[in-house]
Amino acid sequence: MDWGMQNRLSNIIKPDTGRTVMLAVDHGYFLGPTTGLEAPGKTVEPLLEYADTLMLTRGVLRSCVDPNTDVPIVLRVSGGTSILGNLANEGLTVSMKDAVRLNVSGVALSIFVGDALEKQSLLNMAKLVDEATEYGIPTLAVTAVGKEMVRDARYLGLACRIAAELGVQFVKTYYCDGFEKIIENCPVPVVIAGGKKIPEADALKLAYNGIKKGAVGVDMGRNIFQSEHPVPMIRAVREVVHNNMTAKKALDLYETLAEEEKKKSRRKSKN
Numbered sequence: 001m002d003w004g005m006q007n008r009l010s011n012i013i014k015p016d017t018g019r020t021v022m023l024a025v026d027h028g029y030f031l032g033p034t035t036g037l038e039a040p041g042k043t044v045e046p047l048l049e050y051a052d053t054l055m056l057t058r059g060v061l062r063s064c065v066d067p068n069t070d071v072p073i074v075l076r077v078s079g080g081t082s083i084l085g086n087l088a089n090e091g092l093t094v095s096m097k098d099a100v101r102l103n104v105s106g107v108a109l110s111i112f113v114g115d116a117l118e119k120q121s122l123l124n125m126a127k128l129v130d131e132a133t134e135y136g137i138p139t140l141a142v143t144a145v146g147k148e149m150v151r152d153a154r155y156l157g158l159a160c161r162i163a164a165e166l167g168v169q170f171v172k173t174y175y176c177d178g179f180e181k182i183i184e185n186c187p188v189p190v191v192i193a194g195g196k197k198i199p200e201a202d203a204l205k206l207a208y209n210g211i212k213k214g215a216v217g218v219d220m221g222r223n224i225f226q227s228e229h230p231v232p233m234i235r236a237v238r239e240v241v242h243n244n245m246t247a248k249k250a251l252d253l254y255e256t257l258a259e260e261e262k263k264k265s266r267r268k269s270k271n
């Protein structure tokens, strides 16, 4: 791996622990005004100091994130579809020139293995890898699920392995039973998505299990920014990811920090 590529990758996956907490706020690229991201700048601002990487679109980056931030950016560069259409029908939406201009540490796109449009998404990915490699920028493949496919180790393992074979530097997938098999068969680092909002205890268990079975981190969105207490949640997730904290201890931490936050806001509203 060349120096620039390795350096950018180490902005994302922290060399001291070999892990990463990526904060995903790119949902609007097909979901529009997602709950919790109505004002993305406001949502992201208090979370930034606890995120190793911010994953988002160039529009939100430019209009809502302070350019003085030192948080590395993973830019979503695929899209062109909405929740109302066929999500698999994505294309590349950002030129590499613009990605470089935005000083990103990585670029991300979705692949739809198992969908009728799998070839299109895989060829988009191969093209992106070619272009990003020219600039020493790592590519993240997001393994989205084809309509007919279930999120099991066989299917997700297939998607992750194909992404790695086609040259991406890291992969994002879902946690599932038999996750260790996906890791065993994927020669590049894997991060797990959080998925739909679930209770904090379950999201922390998901993160813990993913890390225990070999993920290098999380690329988590809704389970952080839709939590009643996003800052306590991301801080608890960090402990799981970087310090191997158990899910139970992380939940205790979340609850303690959330209680402190509530007390602070009660004091504020009294004054």
Ligand code: 5RP
Pocket: 024, 025, 026, 027, 055, 110, 142, 144, 193, 194, 195, 196, 219, 220, 221, 222, 223
């Ligand atoms: C959508 C994405 C999102 O970034 C991803 O799903 C992570 O967010 P969440 O934890 O909310 O699932 O890549 O395709």
